[in-house]
Each structure stands twice: as C-alpha cells, then as structure tokens.
Amino acid sequence: MRLTGAQAVWESLVREGVTTVFGISGGAVIHLYHALPDYPIHHVLMRHEQAAAHAADGYARATGRVGVCMATSGPGATNLVTGLATAYMDSSPVVAITGQVPTPIIGTDAFQEVDITGITLPITKHNYLVTDIEELPTVIKEAFYIARTGRPGPVLVDIAKDVQAAAIEYVYPDTVNLPGYRLPQEDISSPIQRAAQMLNEAQRPLIIAGHGVILAGAEDDLLALVEKANVPVATTLLGIGAIPETHPLCLGMAGMHGEAYTNQALSEADLIIALGSRFDDRLTGPPSQFVRQARLIHVDVDPAEIDKNVAVNLAVVGDLKDVLPALVPLVEEKDHTAWLARIQEWRNESAQRDILAQETDELLPQYVVRQIWHATQGNVIVVSDVGQNQMWEAQYFIHHRRRGLISSGGLGTMGFALPAAIGVQMALPHEQVWVTVGDGGFQMNIQELATVVQEKLPLKIAILNNGYLGMVRQWQQLFFEGRYSGTPLLGPDFARVAEAYGIAGLTVREKSQVVPAIAQALATDGPFLIDFRIVQEENVYPMVAPGAPVHHMIRRPVPANDVLKEDRT
Amino acid sequence: MRHTLIALMEDKPGVLNRVSSLFRRRNYNIESLTVGHSETPGISRMTIVVNGDDRIVQQVARQLSKLINVTQVVDVSDKPAVIRELALIKVRAGHGARSEIMELANVFRAKVVDVGKTSLxxxxxxxxxxxxxxxGLLQPFGIEELARTGRVAMVRGGNGGQAANLQP
Known part of the structure; x- marks a missing residue:
C-alpha cells in the first residue's frame, strides 16, 4: 500500500486502536491534517496545546489506553511541554505527535523551529525525531509500545514536514525490536516468599497503595491480599481508587494532607508494604525521618525506583498484576485485632475534629465537596485541579470506584482539571464527569470551555472560589508571617463567563444554596458550572509542616469550648 | 568512592545527549566519560567514572538502564579489570630540559610524539x-597543554566476548 507519511501516521494510529486525538493544527502538521478526514479518528480541536496534552493524559488515565495529542512545530510543540511533564511524573501513557520544519532546514533556526526532542528529553519516557520516511511506521509502533508497557509514560514523535509529504510502501511492523528496552523478567519468587514471610510475622502491618496499583489494573488482587491478611491500606493521592474508600480497611490518603490517623498508623506500623508508589516527598516528608520504626517492602515495576527516595529492606521488581497473585497464596489469614482497634481509636478522634462535625453557616469547601459526593453517591469521575481544592476533594469525596479520581500528583499542574476532564469525557461519554477546581487553576485553562461546548460535553464544573492562590496563601499564613504576596487573585464572574461560552452557570454564596445548585447541575443535560464563593481563608488541615516527619501534624485549631485534648504531637 | 561503569548503547544520533542530560538532570557527579565504538557494529561503549556511595552508583546504573537506547550497564568496580587512560602532554622544553623530560618519559614508558622548538x-x-x-613530575618544566581521555576499562579474562564479561 502506497501512502504519504501523513497517511502512514493515521493508518498506524488506527492500527493502534486510536479513535480520538486531541490537537491543534499548524504549518508543520498541515499534511497530517490534510490526510485526517480519510481516517476513522475523531480529532478534538483544543484551544491550547497544553490542554491537548492534558486531555490525552486524562483520556489515558480514565481508560488505561494510550492518549494521543498533536501539535505543530515551534510554539505548538513547546506548549505541549507542561502536559507531557505532567504525564511523565504520573506515569501516564501518552503519545504526542509534533510536526517539525522540513529536514533540509532543521538546525537553521527556521520559522517555528524548535528542538522539541531536546526540550522534552527529561520529561518523556522516550522521544524520536523522524527525518527518514522509511523509519516512520517502526517509530510509531515503538512509540505506542513504549508508552503503554512497563511503567507507562509519554513518548513524543517529532516528524519533519517533508517526511509527512513523502511517499512510502507502507508496512506496519507486527513486533518491535528494542534491545535496550527490557521489562522486568527476573525470577522474583524468592523476594515474594520473603515478603510473605515478613507480612506473616508483622504485628502492625500497613500497605501504601500507589498509582501503580491502578496502572497495573491490580485492584482486585490488592483487595484479595488486604482481606486475607487484614492489613489496613493507606493510599497516596494518585492511589485513591486503588481500594474503595468505603472499605473498612481503607484509611484514605496519607502524607502532607493525609488524615492524622492515617499518618499516625504509618508512623506506628512495624511493616510497610509500598505497592506501586515511589515514596514521593509529599508522602514521606524528609526521607531520613520516614517511618524509621518500620521495615519496608517496596514493590515496583521500575527498578530505578528501588532505594531512590527511601532505602528499603526488601524490593520486589515486577508488575503488580504478577506479584500480587503470587503473594496472596503465601500470606496467612490474620485478624490484627489490636492493631486495627488502635487505628480505629485515632480514626474516631479525627472524626470528632472534622470540620463537618461543627455547626456553621459558613460556605465551606469541604461541605461543597461532600455534598457533590452525596448528590452523586460517588458514582462519577472527579477530575481535580491542584492546590487546596485538590486536597479538599481528596479528603471529602469518598471514592469507591476505580479510576474515579484523576488529578495531577507529581508535577502538581494547575490548569490540569478542565482539559483533562475533556479527555475523560471523550473517552467515557456515558459517565458523569465532575471538575473540581480553584479560581486560580481554572483561569489557567479557562479557554477550554469552548472545547466543552464544541464537543457537547456534559461536564459539571465546581469552582471552589476563594479569591486566592489558596495553598500558597495558606503557607504564607502559617510560615511566612501572613504576608499575602502574590496570592490575592482577581477573577471574573465565572457564571457569566460560562454563559458567554454557552454553558449554564450559577453563583453560590450561601451554604443553603449548595444542595439546590448541585441538584440543578445534575438535572441539566449539558455542561454546568457552579461558582462556589467559599470562605476565603479556609485552610487545608491537617498538615505536615515542611521538613517535619509525617506524624507531626498541624491540626485544625481547636475551638475554645472544645473538649478535645491538645495535639498528641 | 569512585566507581567504574561500562555501558553499551545504540550508536544513534542523540544518544550521548540522552546520557549526559540524564547525569546533569539527576545531579550525578561524573568524573569522566569516554565513548567509542565497541566490537559490535552499531553499538557504542561508554566508560563512566562516577563518584558516590553504592546507592548513588546503583541509581546511576539503573537510570542509565532505563534509557531505551542503552542496552547494558555494568558496574565493574569490584571486578578485576584492565583500566587505562591516555594523555597527551605538551611540556615546555628549553635546551637543558629536553633530555631530562625524555628520560622521565622513558621511565614511564611514555612516548615523545612531537618535538617542537620550545616544547615536547x-x-x-x-x-x-x-x-x-x-x-606531577613534568609540572616544574611547565605544562603548556594537556589532553586526557578519561578512563576506559575492560574486565579481565573470559572468552565469550562482551556478554560473558559483562554479566552483572
């Protein structure tokens, strides 16, 4: 079959099962866009290339399939960078295709030329510059293979414009030949036996479930392990959904803004098994002070994560989908009654301190999030942004479903939520998708409201609007003498902005309006935006102060009439 | 402690950049790095001397292995190995100094490869x-130019070629 380079790209994407591509056209991809209408692929025209990368990332996280984005050379390509870095930090399988200036003028600082393979070297799992059309099908094949296998990640393919226009006798390879790319294949039966032995001997074991559990699709295997050995599970932010948060053994999120009882459990466990988690500093605090009393087992598909941030007693390098089924039969049934009872005590204490247990007429963000959960019973996918809103969502939305929370964890990219949600909704048109976002992050990709309308996506958008870059303001309040430098934030009337785009919107200023507003959003067929004007200086509690070990938490200040005793810490 | 790593990698454009970019980005302290052809066409061989404790060096090796174009990485620090470096040293050599420099070179089994009017x-x-x-011994004469290759290394013995010698 004789194809142009541009046709070869689309033909290869079709063979990889791609049905949706997020992108923006331009001079260096004009051949690609010219060929596009002949292929059964839906192209979602975004309003910014960063959003295209986030949308592809959201698509990938919601489905486990490779998300694809496309941009032209130069500024189109550099605009992808934040989105690719986001996908890289969170191990999300994305393939980005960029146009490059024609081969003869590469290196001459041509119009809209940029060295995008050089720029994205440290933020992609791998990348390619294609200057020879003969290599094109192989490169696309490899790009998809690398993106989705092992520890997933983004791969960028930069294709010179003349390659897109050239012709080739098209053959798509069946297999890849990558001698330097090895997936874990060592015999791990002995470390697995050792892990089982350590778990069987432990008195106070605890599992940290990370994003890797979800990426591996090992949620059922995790549940089997947890229920057999009666081990409590803390999750990382991206591990939320690895085990239903309604499960009695699920302790919720640990780390900087984890529940106090969860961090307390971490710091008193005698064995911690980290599954698909890389001991991020937001989880561990200073590595030297991280759970020195516990023995550590680390299971990860990426050997380079072992001993990187925290030195461990035992490493199992492998896919959780292989490791967990092998581990479960070796694990003894236990009840751990005393340990679980102790955790329950801390849990009860935390529940009493919960701000939702206090009576107030103030419009609290925690209340908003909990009411969204209540109205939907959690049967939705939430795409959260970054900052205080992200932590409130993680704390107060009860995630029982798999891949039910999508958020930028590692890079912490403000502006992620709206475009990522577009990707999620494109992938799963029959699911209800909520965006929870602050007024700061929302303004970083607000232009994507046009894409929402264009694609008729019924996204529900909840802005937790406090008029601040709130997380930084919180730090300034707590650690920088209350000097609010660069954090007060002017915003537009978001409901009217929504209306200008053709999206129904509401502004909520009173607590009593929260439930009716959410009900109205749910009753509306199309997209809906609610601008919740929350208490401006509400903080995220509890909080591990920077540099402190995880169990030294700043708790919510106790009201004067409160009978609770002072902080343990 | 100094460790010697040997890495084999595909000889493709940009691969050296990938390796050096990795060292820079992860803040690894690299003392020397040499690269050239190996016995297999299309495969380059790199010798890397890295300073750091065992954990750092293990990280360097694992991160290197993750690069798609890198086919093998071995730490040969603990193995019996032939370790060599080549240096070209241009020494100021006035009338009286020449013979003395040549004598020193002889003692070290070094070769004088160029004789100029005022230098060797x-x-x-x-x-x-x-x-x-x-x-160090030539320094008093005045070293005008110095070029060192950095370390290259090869594990001793074995007869099965690189694969056998480089078993981790």
Missing amino acids: TVEITGTEEKVDSLI
Missing part, C-alpha cells in the same frame, strides 16, 4: 595514577 609532546598510557604522577 609526550603520550602516556596507563592508570590514572600513573598519568597523574608523570604530570
């Missing part, structure tokens, strides 16, 4: 320590 160029091959000592 000496080529020496050996361990870094040997190269260091010759440089």
Whole structure:
C-alpha cells in the first residue's frame, strides 16, 4: 500500500486502536491534517496545546489506553511541554505527535523551529525525531509500545514536514525490536516468599497503595491480599481508587494532607508494604525521618525506583498484576485485632475534629465537596485541579470506584482539571464527569470551555472560589508571617463567563444554596458550572509542616469550648 | 568512592545527549566519560567514572538502564579489570630540559610524539595514577597543554566476548 507519511501516521494510529486525538493544527502538521478526514479518528480541536496534552493524559488515565495529542512545530510543540511533564511524573501513557520544519532546514533556526526532542528529553519516557520516511511506521509502533508497557509514560514523535509529504510502501511492523528496552523478567519468587514471610510475622502491618496499583489494573488482587491478611491500606493521592474508600480497611490518603490517623498508623506500623508508589516527598516528608520504626517492602515495576527516595529492606521488581497473585497464596489469614482497634481509636478522634462535625453557616469547601459526593453517591469521575481544592476533594469525596479520581500528583499542574476532564469525557461519554477546581487553576485553562461546548460535553464544573492562590496563601499564613504576596487573585464572574461560552452557570454564596445548585447541575443535560464563593481563608488541615516527619501534624485549631485534648504531637 | 561503569548503547544520533542530560538532570557527579565504538557494529561503549556511595552508583546504573537506547550497564568496580587512560602532554622544553623530560618519559614508558622548538609532546598510557604522577613530575618544566581521555576499562579474562564479561 502506497501512502504519504501523513497517511502512514493515521493508518498506524488506527492500527493502534486510536479513535480520538486531541490537537491543534499548524504549518508543520498541515499534511497530517490534510490526510485526517480519510481516517476513522475523531480529532478534538483544543484551544491550547497544553490542554491537548492534558486531555490525552486524562483520556489515558480514565481508560488505561494510550492518549494521543498533536501539535505543530515551534510554539505548538513547546506548549505541549507542561502536559507531557505532567504525564511523565504520573506515569501516564501518552503519545504526542509534533510536526517539525522540513529536514533540509532543521538546525537553521527556521520559522517555528524548535528542538522539541531536546526540550522534552527529561520529561518523556522516550522521544524520536523522524527525518527518514522509511523509519516512520517502526517509530510509531515503538512509540505506542513504549508508552503503554512497563511503567507507562509519554513518548513524543517529532516528524519533519517533508517526511509527512513523502511517499512510502507502507508496512506496519507486527513486533518491535528494542534491545535496550527490557521489562522486568527476573525470577522474583524468592523476594515474594520473603515478603510473605515478613507480612506473616508483622504485628502492625500497613500497605501504601500507589498509582501503580491502578496502572497495573491490580485492584482486585490488592483487595484479595488486604482481606486475607487484614492489613489496613493507606493510599497516596494518585492511589485513591486503588481500594474503595468505603472499605473498612481503607484509611484514605496519607502524607502532607493525609488524615492524622492515617499518618499516625504509618508512623506506628512495624511493616510497610509500598505497592506501586515511589515514596514521593509529599508522602514521606524528609526521607531520613520516614517511618524509621518500620521495615519496608517496596514493590515496583521500575527498578530505578528501588532505594531512590527511601532505602528499603526488601524490593520486589515486577508488575503488580504478577506479584500480587503470587503473594496472596503465601500470606496467612490474620485478624490484627489490636492493631486495627488502635487505628480505629485515632480514626474516631479525627472524626470528632472534622470540620463537618461543627455547626456553621459558613460556605465551606469541604461541605461543597461532600455534598457533590452525596448528590452523586460517588458514582462519577472527579477530575481535580491542584492546590487546596485538590486536597479538599481528596479528603471529602469518598471514592469507591476505580479510576474515579484523576488529578495531577507529581508535577502538581494547575490548569490540569478542565482539559483533562475533556479527555475523560471523550473517552467515557456515558459517565458523569465532575471538575473540581480553584479560581486560580481554572483561569489557567479557562479557554477550554469552548472545547466543552464544541464537543457537547456534559461536564459539571465546581469552582471552589476563594479569591486566592489558596495553598500558597495558606503557607504564607502559617510560615511566612501572613504576608499575602502574590496570592490575592482577581477573577471574573465565572457564571457569566460560562454563559458567554454557552454553558449554564450559577453563583453560590450561601451554604443553603449548595444542595439546590448541585441538584440543578445534575438535572441539566449539558455542561454546568457552579461558582462556589467559599470562605476565603479556609485552610487545608491537617498538615505536615515542611521538613517535619509525617506524624507531626498541624491540626485544625481547636475551638475554645472544645473538649478535645491538645495535639498528641 | 569512585566507581567504574561500562555501558553499551545504540550508536544513534542523540544518544550521548540522552546520557549526559540524564547525569546533569539527576545531579550525578561524573568524573569522566569516554565513548567509542565497541566490537559490535552499531553499538557504542561508554566508560563512566562516577563518584558516590553504592546507592548513588546503583541509581546511576539503573537510570542509565532505563534509557531505551542503552542496552547494558555494568558496574565493574569490584571486578578485576584492565583500566587505562591516555594523555597527551605538551611540556615546555628549553635546551637543558629536553633530555631530562625524555628520560622521565622513558621511565614511564611514555612516548615523545612531537618535538617542537620550545616544547615536547609526550603520550602516556596507563592508570590514572600513573598519568597523574608523570604530570606531577613534568609540572616544574611547565605544562603548556594537556589532553586526557578519561578512563576506559575492560574486565579481565573470559572468552565469550562482551556478554560473558559483562554479566552483572
């Protein structure tokens, strides 16, 4: 079959099962866009290339399939960078295709030329510059293979414009030949036996479930392990959904803004098994002070994560989908009654301190999030942004479903939520998708409201609007003498902005309006935006102060009439 | 502690950039890095000397292995290995100094490879320590130019080629 380079790209994407591509056209991809209408692929025209990368990332996280984005050379390509870095930090399988200036003028600082393979070297799992059309099908094949296998990640393919226009006798390879790319294949039966032995001997074991559990699709295997050995599970932010948060053994999120009882459990466990988690500093605090009393087992598909941030007693390098089924039969049934009872005590204490247990007429963000959960019973996918809103969502939305929370964890990219949600909704048109976002992050990709309308996506958008870059303001309040430098934030009337785009919107200023507003959003067929004007200086509690070990938490200040005793810490 | 890593990688454009970019980005302290062809066409061989404790060096090796174009990485620090460096040293050599410099070169089994009006160029091959000592002895004469290759290394013995020698 004789194809142009541009046709070869689309033909290869079709063979990889791609049905949706997020992108923006331009001079260096004009051949690609010219060929596009002949292929059964839906192209979602975004309003910014960063959003295209986030949308592809959201698509990938919601489905486990490779998300694809496309941009032209130069500024189109550099605009992808934040989105690719986001996908890289969170191990999300994305393939980005960029146009490059024609081969003869590469290196001459041509119009809209940029060295995008050089720029994205440290933020992609791998990348390619294609200057020879003969290599094109192989490169696309490899790009998809690398993106989705092992520890997933983004791969960028930069294709010179003349390659897109050239012709080739098209053959798509069946297999890849990558001698330097090895997936874990060592015999791990002995470390697995050792892990089982350590778990069987432990008195106070605890599992940290990370994003890797979800990426591996090992949620059922995790549940089997947890229920057999009666081990409590803390999750990382991206591990939320690895085990239903309604499960009695699920302790919720640990780390900087984890529940106090969860961090307390971490710091008193005698064995911690980290599954698909890389001991991020937001989880561990200073590595030297991280759970020195516990023995550590680390299971990860990426050997380079072992001993990187925290030195461990035992490493199992492998896919959780292989490791967990092998581990479960070796694990003894236990009840751990005393340990679980102790955790329950801390849990009860935390529940009493919960701000939702206090009576107030103030419009609290925690209340908003909990009411969204209540109205939907959690049967939705939430795409959260970054900052205080992200932590409130993680704390107060009860995630029982798999891949039910999508958020930028590692890079912490403000502006992620709206475009990522577009990707999620494109992938799963029959699911209800909520965006929870602050007024700061929302303004970083607000232009994507046009894409929402264009694609008729019924996204529900909840802005937790406090008029601040709130997380930084919180730090300034707590650690920088209350000097609010660069954090007060002017915003537009978001409901009217929504209306200008053709999206129904509401502004909520009173607590009593929260439930009716959410009900109205749910009753509306199309997209809906609610601008919740929350208490401006509400903080995220509890909080591990920077540099402190995880169990030294700043708790919510106790009201004067409160009978609770002072902080343990 | 100094460790010697040997890495085999595909000889493709940009691969050296990938490796050096990795070292820079992860803040690894690399003392020397040499690269050239290996016995297999299309495969380059790199010798890397890295400073750090075992955990750092293990990280370097694992991160290197993750690069798609890198086919093998071995830490040969604990293995019996032939370790060599080559240096070209241009020494100021006035009338009286020439013979003395040549004598020194002889003692080190170094070669004088160029004789100029006012200088001599000496080529020496050996361990870094040997190269260091010759440089130290030549310093009083005045070293005008110095080019060192950095370390190359090969595990001793074995007869099965690189794969056998480089078993981790």
